[in-house]
Amino acid sequence: MNSEFTIRPVQPVDIPVINDWARREGFAPGSGDIGIYRQTDRQGIWTGCLGEDPVGCIAGIRYNHAYGFIGLYIVRPDQRGRGYGVRLWREALDHLHDVSCVGLEAAENRIDDYSNWGFQPASATTRWQLEIDSRINQIRSLERPEGLRLIHGDDIPEPKVQIYDADRELNPRPHFLSDWLHHPAGVVTALIDSQQDCHGFARIRPCLLKNEAGWRIGPLLADSPELAELLIMDLLSARQGLVIMDSPGSNALAAPLLEKLGFKAVGRTLRMYRGVMPSRQLDEVYGLACLELG
Structure with missing residues (x-):
């Protein structure tokens, strides 16, 4: 069985799986939300897979050259601590490398991590x-x-x-x-x-x-x-x-x-931004x- 970790653009078949992950994480996904993310930037939402098995996802949506946003960042609990999250994170950052301002919403326990990647605090949500x-x-x-x-x-x-x-x-x-x-x-x-x-x-x-x-x-x-x-x-x-x-x-x-x-x-x-505030x-x-x- 192929157990290599790969990252690919999200496919329609992935959406029910990602919705369930998001629900379990307390993200409260709305009906149709992920499909709209995919329509907004077809190259900006990815699934991480072990072989054919989805184990994580991330969105790095480019609205235009001035603004992008990272979210929907999930690694399946049984696959955490193996570096898959970092690889997904780098995929999103690489996609947005030339965007002037990139935003995200940080959970309290992730604020320091994002600060180390150059994100600055703006305001609480x-x-x-x-x-x-x-x-x-x-x-x-x-x-x-x-x-x-x-x-x-x-x-x-x-x-x-x-x-x-x-x-x-x-x-x-x-x-x-x-x-x-x-x-x-x-x-x-x-x-x-x-x-x-x-x-x-x-x-x-x-x-x-x-x-x-x-x-x-x-x-x-x-x-x-x-x-x-x-x-x-x-x-x-x-x-x-x-x-x-x-x-x-x-x-x-x-x-x-x-x-x-x-x-x-x-x-x-906490809303955080990297680049031009x-x-x-x-x-x-x-x-x-x-x-x-x-």
């Missing part, structure tokens, strides 16, 4: 959790600002959402965002004015928690906490179960809003699309 209950019906009493409409699905003017996102995120991500908005597993809502301009948008999708199915909100961008609240309540109004969301520490208004809505902080990672603050980003792609 908090994972929030809420058990959806009847309080969500409060959406009926929320006042919607005059001139704004809540629009869903295909009625949303995607070009306006793309502009809104590019003006607030660290880097434009048109291909990723288009796939993210249109994937059938998710539901998207947006606040649109009479000129068809966007004032906030959000997406919810099913996800795999460690012991159950749940929901994951992200991205969530809005002009204000009040509009972010409208979007959250709209997404949760017809759903039951556990919902999670990841908020960037650079938005000081996110935590008070989520606490007000009953979310509890259940985890924290981003100058833009994510101060109108209330929820990240995913920790694996920034």
Whole structure:
């Protein structure tokens, strides 16, 4: 039997295996997420194999020459400590070697490791959790600002959402965002004015928690906490179960809003960058699309 360790681009057959690894690690993968990562950069997500047996994975997604992101970094527990993780890590770094800024989310026990590779701390990212209950019906009493409409699905003017996102995120991500908005597993809502301009948008999708199915909100961008609240309540109004969301520490208004809505902080990672540190603050980003792609 061939037991040589090799690294190859992820294939569709790998996705259920990687989803299960990610679920066990507590990453809470959303339905369709890994397929979208693969579409964003077909050369930027890999499986490590012993012979034909998958034992690890990593994503090193290149958005463009200015920005990339590393995530989905997993080695199967029974194969750790054998150097496979380092080889996957080098594969991702090599793929992004000429990208000006590379980001990642670091678990607390990995911060020193990433620092040794030249990554610098930026801000904490908090994972929030809420058990959806009847309080969500409060959406009926929320006042919607005059001139704004809540629009869903295909009625949303995607070009306006793309502009809104590019003006607030660290880097434009048109291909990723288009796939993210249109994937059938998710539901998207947006606040649109009479000129068809966007004032906030959000997406919810099913996800795999460690012991159950749940929901994951992200991205969530809005002009204000009040509009972010409208979007959250709209997404949760017809759903039951556990919902999670990841908020960037650079938005000081996110935590008070989520606490007000009953979310509890259940985890924290550290956003780190290597290369040119981003100058833009994510101060109108209330929820990240995913920790694996920034």
